[in-house]
Amino acid sequence: MLAAWPTTLPLFLALSACKGPAVLSAPPTVSPQTQTLLHAVTAEQNLIWIYNRAIAAYSALGPTLRPLRAEHEAHLAQLRARVIEPPGKQVPGTVTAKPALGVTGAAALAQLRAAEQDAVTTLMSRLNAASPSLAQLYASIAASEATHVSVLGARIGAR
Amino acid sequence: MNASVAALQGALAAEHAAVYGYGVAGAMLTGSAQADARADWTAHQVARDTLEATLAKVGATPVAASPAYALPFSVTGAASAARLAATLEEGVTRAYLGLVAVSDPALRAFAAKAMQASANRALAWSGSTVAFPGMTG
Numbered sequence: 001m002l003a004a005w006p007t008t009l010p011l012f013l014a015l016s017a018c019k020g021p022a023v024l025s026a027p028p029t030v031s032p033q034t035q036t037l038l039h040a041v042t043a044e045q046n047l048i049w050i051y052n053r054a055i056a057a058y059s060a061l062g063p064t065l066r067p068l069r070a071e072h073e074a075h076l077a078q079l080r081a082r083v084i085e086p087p088g089k090q091v092p093g094t095v096t097a098k099p100a101l102g103v104t105g106a107a108a109l110a111q112l113r114a115a116e117q118d119a120v121t122t123l124m125s126r127l128n129a130a131s132p133s134l135a136q137l138y139a140s141i142a143a144s145e146a147t148h149v150s151v152l153g154a155r156i157g158a159r
Numbered sequence: 160m161n162a163s164v165a166a167l168q169g170a171l172a173a174e175h176a177a178v179y180g181y182g183v184a185g186a187m188l189t190g191s192a193q194a195d196a197r198a199d200w201t202a203h204q205v206a207r208d209t210l211e212a213t214l215a216k217v218g219a220t221p222v223a224a225s226p227a228y229a230l231p232f233s234v235t236g237a238a239s240a241a242r243l244a245a246t247l248e249e250g251v252t253r254a255y256l257g258l259v260a261v262s263d264p265a266l267r268a269f270a271a272k273a274m275q276a277s278a279n280r281a282l283a284w285s286g287s288t289v290a291f292p293g294m295t296g
Contacts, residue, residue: 067287067288068288070290071288071289071290074290074291075290078291120275124268124271124272127259127264127267127268127271128264128267128268132259132260132261132262133260135259135260135267136256136259136260136293136294137294138271139256139259139267139270139271139274139293140256140274140291140292140293140294141291142271142274142275143252143271143274143275143277143278143292143293144278144288144289144290144291144292146275146278146279147278147279147281147282147288147289147292148288150279150282150283151282151288
């Protein structure tokens with residue numbers, strides 16, 4: 001039996017490649033809903049990144065921006081927790097958009113406000129393809145970010 | 160009763176309560192705060208009428224308003240009136256969150272937009288934001 005393995009093993013592998021166990025097949029694909037969820041995760045990470053930059057650059061804005069950033073961190077945690085397929089899938093942890101920060105505090109506020117409004121619009125576009133519970137999460141986050149637009153707008157108006 | 164009708168009725172019931180509650184709150188407010196309450200009261204009346212029309216269109220009988228509602232706490236002045244307004248908006252936001260779960264795309268979008276409006280009104284009355292409007296409290 002031992003002498004036979006050099007010839008039987010390649011034969012086994014060749015057969016496995018055609019009809020074999022899943023371990024040798026292509027990795028499972030991500031459903032469109034999960035793909036959208038992963039995009040939402042990345043969008044929150046991008047928002048948090050720009051908040052971090054603005055808070056570091058304009059300390060006077062900290063009291064306004066820190067509570068909003070904390071809510072984005074809560075959004076991110078909830079979105080990441082919803083990524084359940086495929087098993088073992090790495091949830092993205094990288095920031096994909098690093099725009100230059102506005103050169104004044106007012107410009108940074110306007111930039112954040114525009115980013116929040118874009119986030120609301122994007123979440124609204126994701127509602128229809130989502131499961132009922134995910135649609136509710138998107139709608140709740142969109143409502144939260146709509147209030148951020150108002151907070152930032154009021155701060156811009158007060159300057 | 161199908162899920163869409165049930166969720167629409169839930170949103171309508173919340174709007175009826177808001178219309179009643181803003182009447183109470185507005186009586187305790189003056190000046191610009193009272194004007195704000197009146198504007199929000201009108202917004203809820205418009206939403207109520209829209210929901211009633213939507214329900215009638217699908218052959219359902221819209222749930223009626225109660226003659227009176229138990230307030231969640233005593234409203235004795237401007238501060239508690241503002242707190243009542245914020246509480247009413249949170250209730251409305253929760254009701255529209257239920258409507259977001261239906262499968263009809265138009266109803267989902269309508270409810271999500273209504274959540275944004277009520278979350279912003281809650282912000283105006285409470286002065287603070289929350290991470291998950293409609294999901295907490």
